[in-house]
Amino acid sequence: MFSKIITAVIAITSLLSFFFTSTTPKSYYQSRFISPSLSDNTSISNHLFTLTRRPHLAGTQANAEAASYVLSTLSSNNIKSHLAEYAVLLTYPDSRSLTLIRPSPDPPIAFSLHQEIYEGDPYADVADQVEPTFHAYAKSGTVKGHVAYVNYGRVEDYKTIKDMGINISGAIVLARYGEIYRGDIVENAYEAGAIGVLIYTDRKDYGGGGVTRWFPEEKWMPPSGVQVGSVFNGAGDPSTPGWASSVEGCERLSDDDVEKGGDVPLITSLPISGADGEEILKSIGGVVANDDWQGDKDAPVYRIGPGPGIVDLTYKAKQVISTIQNVIGIIEGAEEPDRYVILGNHRDAWTFGAVDPNSGTAALLEVAERFRKLQKEGWKPRRSIVFCNWDAEEYGLVGSTEWVEENREMLHSKVVAYLNVDIAVSGTGFQASATPQLDQLIIEATKQVQDPDNSSQTVYESWVQTADYVKIGRLGGGGSDYAAFVQHIGVPSTDISFGDGYPVYHSMYDDFVWMSKFGDPMFRRHVAAASIWGLVALQLADEEILPFNYDSYVYELQTSAEDLEAELSDYKGISLIPLFKSIEKMRTAAIQINKEIEEIKRSKGWAFKWKNQEWKVREMNDRLMMAERALTDREGLPGRPWYKHLIYAPSKHNDYGSKCFPGIDDSVEIAKSLNTQESWNSVQHEIWRVSRVVTQASLVLHGQLT
Structure with a gap:
């Protein structure tokens, strides 16, 4: 009897402690x-x-x-x-050179490929520690050929050139930075038949559009400034795709297999300054580029070429x-x-x-x-x-x-x-x-x-x-x-x-x-x-309950699906019904979990529900946290298996760009090009894949087995 009284006192004390203990919110x-x-x-x-x-x-x-x-x-x-x-696996520049061979009687120009320090530069004493300008993972090689100007080097830019009847196969292309990732600039050039790529910072985009003052007087890129960077189109160590690179030793791909993987460039490239880019542009003849391809008001007229200017480019990398x-x-x-x-x-x-x-x-x-x-x-x-x-x-x-x-x-x-x-x-x-x-x-x-x-x-x-x-x-x-x-x-x-x-x-x-x-x-x-x-x-x-709101996700999916429906309106035989149905399931799940959250918040003050509520909160948070995982697929995107998320991934032709339903988008691009039944069947398959992961996410939010 006495032990029961003690137990009751302890229980009451704990309950009072729960209500009256002072804690900082x-x-x-x-x-x-x-x-x-x-x-x-x-x-x-x-x-x-x-x-x-x-x-x-x-x-x-x-x-x-x-x-x-x-x-x-x-x-x-x-x-x-x-x-x-x-x-x-990292790469560093071992040697590089760039020479412009201009039409006679102009002598050739050997570019210094050097970013200049400025007067009063407080970092002049360590400027020599700046690595030479280069592209990480650029392919080593020596190439020589006529130069062609390709604007930003986008897929649509090459289409414009092709529609003009200009052939740039075998040329070294000159592209300006902006719009797309530099690795995609190099890949697009390779697909177009180019043998090398030079990428420069146009003063229209980075130099203030014709201003005569730049850093350190103004914020703009100086004429000798070079935007360096990587041209690798993958993620992580290229020699360990999909697994971690251990310090103690691990499985690695050979150099040949790394190249076969498709994410490292297959042609040589080099970043150059705006001043060097303009000098090369002066040597290019042929058709005058469209107005939106031109530079600022003080720049030379941009022509497409190829040639008559010739570039001799050498780049040698060391892999470490x-x-x-x-x-x-x-x-x-x-x-x-x-x-x-x-x-x-x-x-x-x-x-x-x-x-x-x-x-x-x-x-x-x-x-x-x-x-x-x-x-x-x-x-x-x-x-x-x-x-x-x-x-x-x-x-x-x-x-x-x-x-x-x-x-x-x-x-x-x-x-x-x-x-x-x-x-x-x-x-x-x-x-x-x-x-x-x-x-x-x-x-x-x-x-x-x-x-x-x-x-x-x-x-x-x-x-x-x-x-x-x-x-x-x-x-x-x-x-x-x-x-x-x-x-x-x-x-x-x-x-x-x-x-x-x-x-x-x-x-x-x-x-x-x-x-x-x-x-x-x-x-x-x-x-x-x-x-x-x-x-x-x-x-x-x-926060006790994770502050996630899946209403926004439903809206995003619905809007993107409607945009896709409009894009495919002229293509018969493609059904988006599975996708819209899956989004509706997620809408229902989002409404349900919002109601559950409100119910828990209303009941939180009742002590007799507290123990059960702790379990419910944990279980609900797991559902909120894991719903995003359900939008991935273990097979990944077609041709890009590392990218598992079927709602968000980089654009196929611009790593900086964001695409909703990237697998569908890639398949639609191929199908529009080939226009075969098989290619359109692939589009439908990708629609089904996305609908399945959205349905899986709704099941996770529901938290119940079917």
């Missing part, structure tokens, strides 16, 4: 995170200055030292951190198995340590990388420092927060891809969301992309953060004024480290930044001086980016 810490007293633009500018003192290309000692700086900063902020190393270092830090969750909210940014840069990527690295460290301040006030996240600072992103998302491939099954079952920031700041104006269920979360975060350029309003208010509506892009393009998370394993993800492009992209002029003069003179945009990034992370880590 999570919303308090969210408001504290964005308070001015916790943010520090001086600290964030110091981080950027330290990270950009030297060029730090992947695989170099300077980049390893930058990794050590990130590691020590995270560790000093009470974040358990370590290095995750991989031995990967290099050790790269991801920095991983973890704040362990108090209630759900086995659920991860991941913040990611890459560290490696083509040169100094003040904008790309170290504005993002500085913001990452700012978030870490604010979290440490919250910890001192008693905050502990409900779920674990993981900081990931990637290496070798510039070569082809190598560091993040290898890490995801190594941890695939763990990540598949445990990651709540991945929050990417590549470039945190390149200028004014907030930009965001996401998988649709996270749209509202980003919007709500921007409503709480002050606009760095207008203290009288929030980021959200400025965002709406800029575009008349909030436009959130999609993560179908392969331009940053979210690719492995979204497109390979199906993790809900975001990507945010301030600014939309900048003239000195991937050149040696992307340094701290450019950022402090033009990108963010007061570093307030960096602080705002960190505020939004961290606030989204806090809500995902702390």
Whole structure:
């Protein structure tokens, strides 16, 4: 009898403790995170200055030292951190030369291929550490031929040239940067029969359109500036497609098999400056290009050629198995340590990388420092927060891809969301992309953060004024480290930044001086980016019920399906009924789970339901988290098996571009070209595949077996 009384007293005490124990609400810490007293633009500018003192290309000692700086900063902020190393295939320039042979009597020009330092350049003493301008994974070789101008080198540009009756087979093409990914420029040239590619930065796009002042006086690319970058069309280490590159040794493809894989270029290419590009354009004759292919008002007339100018191009690469270092830090969750909210940014840069990527690295460290301040006030996240600072992103998302491939099954079952920031700041104006269920979360975060350029309003208010509506892009393009998370394993993800492009992209002029003069003179945009990034992370880590909204996903799918229906209206025999039916099932599932969430929120105060409710919350969060996984297919896209997501993936002809229903889109392109029954059957098959994964996602949201 006495023992029963004791048991009852303990039970009553526990119940009273549940109701009356004073705990700080999570919303308090969210408001504290964005308070001015916790943010520090001086600290964030110091981080950027330290990270950009030297060029730090992947695989170099300077980049390893930058990794050590990130590691020590995270560790000093009470974040358990370590290095995750991989031995990967990287390429560097061994030798290169470019000579223009002009029509007589003009003498040939041997280009220096050198970016010039400017008067008073504070980095002049380390400028020689900048790697020679090159394309990562470019094919070694010597080619000589007439030059043809191909505008941006898009598929439609080659169609225009073909329609003019101009044959560029056997020519070396000159393309200008912009519109599409440089790797696709090279691939499109190969498909058109070219033997080599030169890509230059046209002053109309990057030089201010005829201005006579450029960096350091103005923000524009100097005439000698070169946009370097990768021309690899895959993701991760090319020698270990689909599996991680272990430091200790692992299976690797041979060089021949890497080339056969289809993602490395099959013709030689080289990036060149705007000044060199214009000199070559002067040597090209033939048909005058269309007005929209021309340069600015002071540029020479652009003609298509080929010739009579001839280019002699030599590029020799050295291939190296290099050790790269991801920095991983973890704040362990108090209630759900086995659920991860991941913040990611890459560290490696083509040169100094003040904008790309170290504005993002500085913001990452700012978030870490604010979290440490919250910890001192008693905050502990409900779920674990993981900081990931990637290496070798510039070569082809190598560091993040290898890490995801190594941890695939763990990540598949445990990651709540991945929050990417590549470039945190390149200028004014907030930009965001996401998988649709996270749209509202980003919007709500921007409503709480002050606009760095207008203290009288929030980021959200400025965002709406800029575009008349909030436009959130999609993560179908392969331009940053979210690719492995979204497109390979199906993790809900975001990507945010301030600014939309900048003239000195991937050149040696992307340094701290450019950022402090033009990108963010007061570093307030960096602080705002960190505020939004961290606030989204806090809500995902702390909210008891994950703040996902699948209504947005249903709307996105419905709109995309209607666009596809309009595109295929003239093609009989193709049925979109399966797709529309699957979307309707997902709509019903989204409505149902929203009702369940409201029911749980209403009943949460009743103690007798608490134990059962904890289980229900966990189960519901799993459904919200795993629905994105269901939109992947183990076979991947036709001809692109690494890309498993059937809703979002890069455009086939532009890795930067985002495509909804990419498998359907690829099949439609082929079918329109071939116009055979078999090709149209493939279109229908892809429609069925998408409808099946959408149905699977609705079943996951329902949480019940059929």
